[in-house]
Amino acid sequence: MQLSRDELLHAYRQMRTIRAFEDRVHEEFSAGNIPGFVHLYAGEEASAVGFCMHLGDRDHIASTHRGHGHCIAKGCDVRAMMAEIFGKKEGLCGGKGGSMHIADLEKGMMGANGIVGGGPPLVCGAALTAKTLGTGGVAIAFVGDGGSNQGTTLESYNLAKIWNLPAIFVIEDNGYAESTASSWAVAGSQVGRAAGFGMPAHEVDGHDFFAVHAVAREVIERARQGGGPSLVHVRFTRYYGHFEGDAMTYRGKDEVPRIAAERDCLKLFRQRVIEAALLEPAELDRIDREVAQLIDRATVEAKAAPMPSEADLLTDVYVSYH
Amino acid sequence: MPKKTYRQAINEALRQEMERDPRVILMGEDVAGGMGSPGEDDAWGGPLGVTKGLMPRFGRERVLDTPISESAFIGAAVGAAATGLRPVAELMFVDFFGVCFDQIFNQAAKFRYMFGGKAVTPVVIRTMYGAGFRAASQHSQCLYPIFTHIPGLKVALPSNAYEAKGLLIQAIRDDDPVIFFEHKAMYDEEADVPDDPYTIPFGEANVTREGEDVTVIAMGRMVNFANQVADKLAKEKIGVTVVDIRTTSPLDTETILETASETGRVVVVDEAHPRCSMASDIAALVAQERFADLKAPVKMVTAPHAPVPFSPALEDLYIPSPAKIEAAVREVLAFKG
Numbered sequence: 001m002q003l004s005r006d007e008l009l010h011a012y013r014q015m016r017t018i019r020a021f022e023d024r025v026h027e028e029f030s031a032g033n034i035p036g037f038v039h040l041y042a043g044e045e046a047s048a049v050g051f052c053m054h055l056g057d058r059d060h061i062a063s064t065h066r067g068h069g070h071c072i073a074k075g076c077d078v079r080a081m082m083a084e085i086f087g088k089k090e091g092l093c094g095g096k097g098g099s100m101h102i103a104d105l106e107k108g109m110m111g112a113n114g115i116v117g118g119g120p121p122l123v124c125g126a127a128l129t130a131k132t133l134g135t136g137g138v139a140i141a142f143v144g145d146g147g148s149n150q151g152t153t154l155e156s157y158n159l160a161k162i163w164n165l166p167a168i169f170v171i172e173d174n175g176y177a178e179s180t181a182s183s184w185a186v187a188g189s190q191v192g193r194a195a196g197f198g199m200p201a202h203e204v205d206g207h208d209f210f211a212v213h214a215v216a217r218e219v220i221e222r223a224r225q226g227g228g229p230s231l232v233h234v235r236f237t238r239y240y241g242h243f244e245g246d247a248m249t250y251r252g253k254d255e256v257p258r259i260a261a262e263r264d265c266l267k268l269f270r271q272r273v274i275e276a277a278l279l280e281p282a283e284l285d286r287i288d289r290e291v292a293q294l295i296d297r298a299t300v301e302a303k304a305a306p307m308p309s310e311a312d313l314l315t316d317v318y319v320s321y322h
Numbered sequence: 323m324p325k326k327t328y329r330q331a332i333n334e335a336l337r338q339e340m341e342r343d344p345r346v347i348l349m350g351e352d353v354a355g356g357m358g359s360p361g362e363d364d365a366w367g368g369p370l371g372v373t374k375g376l377m378p379r380f381g382r383e384r385v386l387d388t389p390i391s392e393s394a395f396i397g398a399a400v401g402a403a404a405t406g407l408r409p410v411a412e413l414m415f416v417d418f419f420g421v422c423f424d425q426i427f428n429q430a431a432k433f434r435y436m437f438g439g440k441a442v443t444p445v446v447i448r449t450m451y452g453a454g455f456r457a458a459s460q461h462s463q464c465l466y467p468i469f470t471h472i473p474g475l476k477v478a479l480p481s482n483a484y485e486a487k488g489l490l491i492q493a494i495r496d497d498d499p500v501i502f503f504e505h506k507a508m509y510d511e512e513a514d515v516p517d518d519p520y521t522i523p524f525g526e527a528n529v530t531r532e533g534e535d536v537t538v539i540a541m542g543r544m545v546n547f548a549n550q551v552a553d554k555l556a557k558e559k560i561g562v563t564v565v566d567i568r569t570t571s572p573l574d575t576e577t578i579l580e581t582a583s584e585t586g587r588v589v590v591v592d593e594a595h596p597r598c599s600m601a602s603d604i605a606a607l608v609a610q611e612r613f614a615d616l617k618a619p620v621k622m623v624t625a626p627h628a629p630v631p632f633s634p635a636l637e638d639l640y641i642p643s644p645a646k647i648e649a650a651v652r653e654v655l656a657f658k659g
Contacts (some may be wrong), residue, residue, distance in 0.1 A: 017501070060405055093438035101436040110404060111437060115428050122429060123398020128398055129405040130385065132347060139401075155394035162389065316439035317473050319497035321572050322525040 003213070008279055011053060011209060013287045015045040015266055017078060018069040020295040022240070023166040025068070025085060025099075028299065029244040041069030043239040043256075046218040046265035047172055048073035050212030051140055055070050056218045058137040060108040060126035062119030064144050064172075064240075067112025071102050074109040089306040095308045096316070099161060108137075116177075117150025119143060124156050125249055127165035127229075138223040143187060146177025148193075157197040157231070166223035169194075169231045172206070174238040179250040190233035206236030207263040210272065215306045237263070329372050331483035331515045332448075332504065335490040336410065338519045342378050343408060345605065346494060347515065348373060349386040349395055350412030350448075352378060355427045357387040369414055369452070370509055374579035382622070393419055396447065397425035400499070404433060409495060413449040414463045423630035430499040431474030446493045447498045452543060453630045453641050454507040462630035462637075464594035466542075469501045470570040476500045476524055481540035481545035483513035488522030489568065495521065505543040523636040525572030529581065533561025536651045537581045539604055540591040541567045547644045548591055551651060554644075561585075562651060570600050575607060582608045587654040591647055596624040621650045 003011070022042040028034050041048070044066075052061065052073035063070040071081055076092060084091030085099050092102055103111035110126060113119050123141035130137035143153055148171045160167040171190045173182050194201030200222070204215045212234060219230035237259045241248045246258075273279040326334065340346045354377035355366030374614025377385035388395040399411035413419060426447065433441035442646060453462040469477045469478070480486035493500040496513065507565040530545060531552040545566040552562035554640050563581050569573060582588045588608050592601035601622040608620050623642045631637050 022565075035621060062401070093436060093440075096438055097436040101432075103433075103437040105404065105437065105441055105638020110401065111433070113429075118397075118424060118429060121394045121425055122401030122404070124394060124398035125403070125407075125409075126405040129407050131400045132402075132407060139405075151392045152397065155389075155391040156397070158389055158400060159391060159394040163386070194635070207521055262568065316435050319434065319478070321476075321498070322523070 005278070007053065008273055009283065009287065011049055011213070012269060012284060013291065014049040014073055015209065015269065016287055016291045017294070018045045018048065018072050019266060020081070020291045021068060021072060021078060024295050026240055027031070028242060031304070034085055036098050038085070038244040039066040039242065040238070040240040040244065041066050043237045043264070044172060044174060045069055046209040046212050046235045047170065047206045047236060048142070050171060050209050052217040053213060054216055055108065055140070055226055056136070057106070058110050058130070058135050060110055060123065060137065060139040060317055062110040062123045062126070062141050063112045064119065064147060065100050065112060065114055067102055071104070071109055071112065073320065075103065076104045076109055077108045078294060079301060080300040081306050082302040086302040086305070087307065088302055089308040089312065090305045092226070094312060097109045111172055116144065117147045117152040120156035123167050124159050124163070124165055125254065127160065127167040128163065130166055136224060138168060138220055140168045140170055141216070142170050142172055143243070144177065145148040145171060145173040145182035148186060148190060155230050157194065157199060157229070160229035164226070164228045164276065166226070168219050168223055168227040169229065171231065171233045173233060173235050176238070176242065176250070178242045188259055190231065194231035199229050200234065201231040203235065206234035207265045207268060209265055209269050236265070323371060323516060326483050327510050327512050327517040328483045328486050328504070329370065329509040331479055332490055333374065333376070334371050334515070335487045335494070335519070336376060337379065339494045340376070341381055341386065342519070345406065345408045346410065347384045347402070347407055348376060348412070349388055349399055350543065351388055351390055351414050352383070353364070353377070353412055354387050355602055362366045363624060368412065368469065369523065371507065372504070372509065373412070374595055377411050380468055392422035394478070396422040397429065399445050399447070400425050400430040402441060403430070403443045403499070404441055408444045409510055409591040410446045410448060410464045410494060413447050416449040416451045416460050417460050417463050419465065426499070427472045427475070431472050435474060442497050443499050444497045446502055448502045448504060450506045450508055450593060452505040453637060456637060458609065459629035459631040465569055466501070466503050467599045468596050475571060477503065477526065478568065479503045479542040479570065481542055481566050481568070482508070483515050483569065485522060487515050488520050491519055492521040492601050496524065503542065506509065515542040522568065524569045525574050526568065527574035527577040528566040529577065530566050531562055531564040533563050533585070535561045535585055536587045536589060536654055537563045537565065537585045537653065538589045538591060539565045539567060539578055541570065541600060542593060544591040544593050544620070544642060545617070547642065550644045553645045554648065555651065560651070560655065578604060578607065579611050583612050586615050587657070588616070588620045589623060589650045590620065590648065591623045591642055593625055593642055595627050596622060597627055599624055613650060617659070618654040621654050623647050623650045
């Protein structure tokens with residue numbers, strides 16, 4: 001099915017927003033302005049956006065430690081996200097979560113997650129809620145290639161299948177679990193693993209937004225219609241290290257610059273829509289400028305925003321506690 | 323008032339809450355039993371029959387048998403709670419928490435805080451604990467101190483059937499994650515239990531005996547042992563106050579400290595191992611806050627720092643007994659500073 005002009009513009013804006021957000025976080029982290037651990041999604045944007053474009057607020061996603069892209073694609077407020085990463089009170093989680101725990105349940109975003117493999121069981125639960133309450137919602141677990149080797153993930157395949165849940169497991173394979181190659185660490189194949197559980201599965205080029213978007217439509221529709229869980233193995237490239245500060249000595253010579261030049265998801269998108277005369281270069285340039293302004297404003301505001309105070313230290317441990 | 327067993331009281335609490343609120347669901351290994359099997363449906367109703375009859379009443383959609391995958395289904399209960407259901411998941415034996423603890427302490431316990439106060443995760447995890455069943459080292463532990471250690475979790479330990487019903491209904495209605503500890507040796511013990519639903523608030527200890535000489539602070543099954551000792555010593559004109567703390571988190575420090583000050587002689591009884599236990603926690607609390615009121619060092623009665631043994635001869639030595647509690651009470655009474 002052809003995407004409308006509005007959908008194309010939305011997809012490009014979302015991917016550009018993620019890229020600009022991550023590039024800026026990289027810059028600010030390098031300058032020593034951001035505390036803690038940060039894992040960036042740059043290079044992987046087509047996956048988050050390709051899936052989340054099919055979702056609404058009744059649908060849930062659970063993310064990974066590399067969660068900024070999923071948050072933005074699921075509709076989390078970019079300015080509140082930036083403030084959160086700077087540890088500010090106005091942050092999306094009041095400065096208590098940080099980069100690895102950004103969440104917005106009202107948007108169906110169940111959280112980035114500091115525990116590799118933490119998300120899939122939670123997504124089974126969200127899918128169970130959708131099924132039990134008949135909301136028509138689906139739930140997607142984004143899982144890294146590292147997380148695909150956790151028992152929680154494999155147990156969740158089984159549970160989702162035997163309970164026939166509207167759940168989707170998206171294995172985002174950027175080639176490395178920290179510094180260890182997925183080609184070495186993953187026995188068999190992701191698609192083959194799904195087949196072992198009787199789940200339909202697809203492998204898709206995660207640099208190609210249109211390919212991801214098409215596969216996502218199919219698996220999400222299947223889940224919505226009561227057809228049960230599916231798995232999608234998305235292969236792509238992360239441009240930065242596992243965490244910020246990773247010197248990436250394990251990567252091949254020129255690996256990132258070569259892929260960024262030849263297979264970058266934003267470049268490929270741009271090329272495709274311009275060649276097909278679906279969008280004008282000027283429209284895309286305008287989005288680039290608007291996004292740059294948004295990210296700049298978000299960063300300036302985040303830096304200027306007040307820190308949480310001692311009064312915030314012990315709030316929200318419980319709903320109520322006597 | 324009708325007599326009911328601990329098992330019946332728990333079953334009744336679950337049934338009444340499921341009738342009241344369609345968002346309450348049950349899940350766990352064999353909570354109905356017989357799923358996909360050629361024989362009877364609802365074959366088990368849980369390994370000790372606690373949930374028997376609930377599946378026929380509420381259907382497979384609300385009473386979900388699971389595969390033996392605690393990480394997946396405890397996590398699913400947590401995820402379902404965070405998205406609008408009020409699941410009661412059964413972790414058959416608390417000893418099995420080792421395979422699913424991440425979903426409890428890193429996920430459920432922390433959502434509210436990490437997400438800036440916007441998450442509500444009303445999950446209840448029912449679990450069996452305690453020694454006395456000749457079930458050996460991997461099916462007999464207490465472990466509630468480990469859960470008590472985690473901010474974000476609440477921990478309830480009902481000491482009889484009345485307590486079990488009221489605390490479980492409270493747990494299900496509570497908006498925070500609750501770990502509900504059921505002592506496996508108490509399922510057949512009876513108490514007066516009202517037919518109508520009722521709640522017992524968390525963090526409010528229950529003084530089950532009042533006496534002037536010694537305060538015994540206990541939890542779970544140990545409350546009954548402490549009561550036996552108090553009744554026996556009353557005949558010797560030794561007055562023993564017994565405090566059932568009911569929940570280890572939140573902990574009713576006020577009642578603990580008040581009753582400690584009243585007698586100045588304190589024994590803490592905890593079926594768990596002594597290190598980093600409720601016994602050591604409460605002993606430290608009393609020593610820190612009421613040192614001047616104490617007439618004797620606080621005495622702890624606990625299991626030893628050893629796994630639970632299998633042999634009946636050894637297990638009987640292992641569990642804190644009424645005789646050990648009595649000896650501790652006499653010891654603090656005899657102490658001359």
